[in-house]
Amino acid sequence: MKRKFLLTMAISGLCFSAFAQKVQFTEYDLDNGLHVILHQDKTAPVVAVSVMYHVGSKDEDTTRTGFAHFFEHLLFEGSKNIKKGEFMKLVSSNGGQNNANTTQDRTFYYEVFPSNQLELGLWLESERMLQPVINEGGVKTQNEVVKEEKRLRIDNSPYGKFTEKIFRHLFDGSPYRWQPIGSMEHLDAAKLNEFIAFFKKYYVPNNAVLTIAGDIDLDKTKSLVKSYFAEVPKGAPVVRTPYELPPITKEVIDTAYDANIQIPAIFAAYRVPGMKSRDNKVLGMISSILSGGGSSRLSTKMVDQKKTALQVAAFNYTLEDYGAYITLALPNKNTPLNDLLKDIDEEVLRLQTDLISESDYKKLQNQFENSYVSANSKMLGVAENLANGYTFHNKDSNDINKQLDVIKSITREEIRDVAKKYLNKNQRIVLYYLPKK
Template sequence: MKKNFLLTLAITGFCLSASAQKVKFTEYDLPNGLHVILHEDKTAPVVAVSVMYHVGSKDEDPQRTGFAHFFEHLLFEGSDNLKRGEFMKTVSSNGGENNANTSQDRTFYYEVFPSNQLELGLWLESERMLHPKIDEVGVKTQNEVVKEEKRLRIDNAPYGKFTEKIFSHLFDGHPYRWQPIGSMEHLDAAKLAEFIAFFKKYYVPNNAVLSIAGDLDIEKTKALIAKYFTEVPKGAPVVKTVYELKPLSKQIIDTAYDANIQIPAIFAAYRVPGMKSRDSKVLQMISTILSGGASSRLSTKMVDEKKTALQVAAFNYSLEDYGAYITLALPNNNTPLNDLLKDIDAEVSRLQTDLISESELQKLQNQFENSYVSANSKMIGLAENLADGYTFHDKDTNNINEELEKVRSITREEIREVARKYLNKDQRVVLYYLPKK
């Protein structure tokens, strides 16, 4: 009787938790096409202001790669009303923080301020959108910044080029084949007019989402948004190119050499569906089964029991058009790389053959719920997830409230079928990543 009572309490608590996590939001469009999402949360006097532009490295000319990432930097140069170098100083001097990041599919800018500085955040983002400073001085300055970033994060970073090598094979025929940081030679060769044209094409209100979350008043915020963004002119419609890749039909084997490493690595990568697909969510769950924590299957087998691997991982690199499901291992005690690959393949084969247990499925669902709560615990995370839903899930901002239900509906049989469908040896790239002598 006591067990049943405790179980009832646990279930009730879970349902209440799920209900409490529902994110309320207000959304609408300005006449210039800017989509606005507002989430009010009075728990702390903080507000996050963000703009997501639906432009990434996949929108670039193959002879001018790196433009989207370059603009991540260039649009901090200032504006007609903000002196060069004053953007970040203005944020920090008013108690805020700011940053930006670029992927293959979008560019995301944000500020987090005390809530009494909401208007400042809106003004800054409207300045970035309306009349940023794009000139020869800024281009030259940021060119050097990007080159230094590439040296630090890719050229001189251990294992820094594995995605570049894998993606060149996995996405041959698609812009995903190059990395967001792009080519320094392309950036050096580009003229100022090309940068201006790229801005006018993609950094327009009708290709952006303004997402704000935190301690705000909805109606007052709407008035401020109208004040600062209505004058931004609408751009020409942004038409996305649709790329259809032929399925991989045989295993591709390649080798890369890296002077920054002493320990080799083995990678196996599979092309999988993009982030909108339900199968993409299933693949995330498969990643957690294989390498989500110390008790995961690969870690238990290869790191703890056999002690053949120093590190082992599996993850779903989810993008808009396609994704890359990547497994990797670093050897311990000079274990041959092929032995590591066999052990990983054996665990994948096990998933393709046997159903996971009911307790494993429950553990997975709990892990995903914890991850969901954690991702939305900060206002900037919430603002980004709201913008993601609109940008990448067919303008469904409410996707943020549907994620958990999708996870709870995934079955053990579905996990097995997705593993069978995508994680096959004749559909992958195997990369031997070796020290360069």
Template sequence: MKLKLILTIAFAGLFLGANAQQVKFTEYDLDNGLHVILHQDKTAPVVVVSVMYHVGSKDEETERTGFAHFFEHLLFEGSPNMKRGEFMKLVSSNGGQNNANTSQDRTFYYETFPSNQLELGLWLESERMLHPKIDEAGVKTQNEVVKEEKRLRVDNAPYGKFAENIFQHLFTEHPYRWQPIGAMEHLDAAKLPEFLAFFKKYYAPNNAVLTIAGDIDVDKTKGLVKKYFDEVPKGTPVIKRDFNLKPITKEIIDTAYDANIQIPAIFAAYRVPGMKSRDNKILGMISTLLSGGGSSRLSTKMVDEKKTALQVAAFNYTLEDYGAYITLALPNNNTPLNDLLKDIDTEVARLKADLISESEYTKLQNQFENGFISANSKMLGVAENLASGYTFQNKNTNDINEELSTVKSITREEIREVARKYLNKDQRVVLYYLPKK
């Protein structure tokens, strides 16, 4: 079920940092503004080459949504130095893997190679940044690819539009109100000069982080980075918009219908602070307490004891400017949706009234520490987490090593106060997500 995948991704994003082995790195800037992070780990002959561009769907215009995600695809079209469609063939034929993903806040490209193919990975990413092939043929091809992806992952996927329905209420005055996949009519209407302008504005080296992690020689890698990226011209600085949204002061109730489901669901979502906030980290702890595993409060009560829910969850959908704290439940034995919401609200109210126990607090600490080991067990995870720290934590790449100490400094009293501050009925959206006949 897609909901389980969404929750897995959401929880994985929470588990950063630990007092396990520190992640060592070297970082510096090229003259064109490209920030470079190098992490040496010789435990396996593998290297990851990645580039994180600080551009996502929130940087799009209202009538041109979907551009950032579209470029996730378009920038695999090749360059003057490779034929169309050759990018991925070069990766696979040299023993590598590659992919990309786009969020509301950033786009992340990467290749994983045997370490003797480091130079190939750097060349590929420099070609993407320096002179990608952006033409009518590529735009037409990728337009059809994106449409098929939208049909598969959103339009025809069970519960595929829950975030779309929630975010349009939580973020009425913010670009988070639309999803990264965007609107197909906007992509259909866009002209080639608009795509070229979007690339020139956002895919410049001074709006990107190049992270290389794995079996590398640091000095040699610096030379290769200079060789392939020094010639990329610096772009005009990107000025991010500031948003100061008015608080939600009245419960918003909505209903959505989905022809792809047979079991209804109920969601309750709250607008919360973005990823730089300490409160955001506390909300991550609260979501783990409520639904992080089979012995969590909501699962124990609603799935095991009362048997009213097939699935219940709470997760913190963390973004740069704001976040969405979402609870949800799928009924068992035709339990009314309002009964499920009442049970979730009861557990939230208990969080507000009483301090969590010492044993629960210790369990939370252990869960976050184990999460760090999982999140950084592969070079790809290390590369992305290093880049994210620099991009989203005030250029603090070392956030990867500081997160757990921050989490361990959070008190039980803070957990109670944050629940009281944000998880209130007059500050939320309630969505009844029903089968469409």
């Protein structure tokens, strides 16, 4: 049985090596500054059409937060050629799926269609970019939609405000201190001309990347892209003011109350480097060691052995300019929150002191190779990862092919040293998240 198991593992390793192939792509710019990335894959008759705009909540005015997320919704209202409410109907009636999402750093729109509907996807995104309808009626409609989303996902969701509480301290002095959902009061107070100005500033071709991945003919696709997007006028260059936050040198302790919970929680958060940093990738590996699955260190110790925690986690919240490394735990059997924090700190100290074993190191690399393959197993994943490389890694779309090599080059010593550099008690925010009576 052991020999059979080893053989299976060897075959799995070969499969990973075979599937983790280089992602081929073609890229170029239109005269209006729109960057275009094409990835041809004819294994299935599917195509993903996506546009990533380099605008998120960090680009908002301090008195008008929530604009970027608001536009995620508003740009589905229609255009001069698409009637109100018809955008999603056109997608679904032609066998497609579509959605959008907004972070602190970017807004991402996409459609996934049967490949014979590529032109429809390009037309829809060009209409969104060229001539969307932005009027009082659409603003009012989407204002109510956003308010309902906030009530559902944040206000009435258990533990829904922990990032809001943590980021307020962790990123004080930067636009990361507020969440993408923003302030409803700010949205209520905004005038129509402010929404139009925000669109004209950020939703321009020279602040976007169009990525098409799937069963496409490259020459035909280039011709279609030109016919639908070349007429979109170029916008003024987007200029961002760089900022640098002073280091956190003293532990900050805060308490939050939530009427939606019965079980308290404790969080510890550390400010860490952004996504361009090699250390950020090391922190991702540290997260996997601490809480990546049932056999991880925190889960084994606190959930399985000591049974002091119902749930425990550590994750790296990656942003463009900075990041937040967050640990959390929910108590079992009324275990004091400070006891949970002490157990987490012990495992962090263990990482800072001792090298992980060779077997754990190999397991970690296999996990990340598996994640890499999974992330690029669908055309939408390839499209988004290509766009991320261009948007956030100095216009390097080929970053998609470098990620795995970087992970493989990270050493056990780096894991120890990065934990020692960033995960210290005097550099963190501790949040006691308690039920509100």
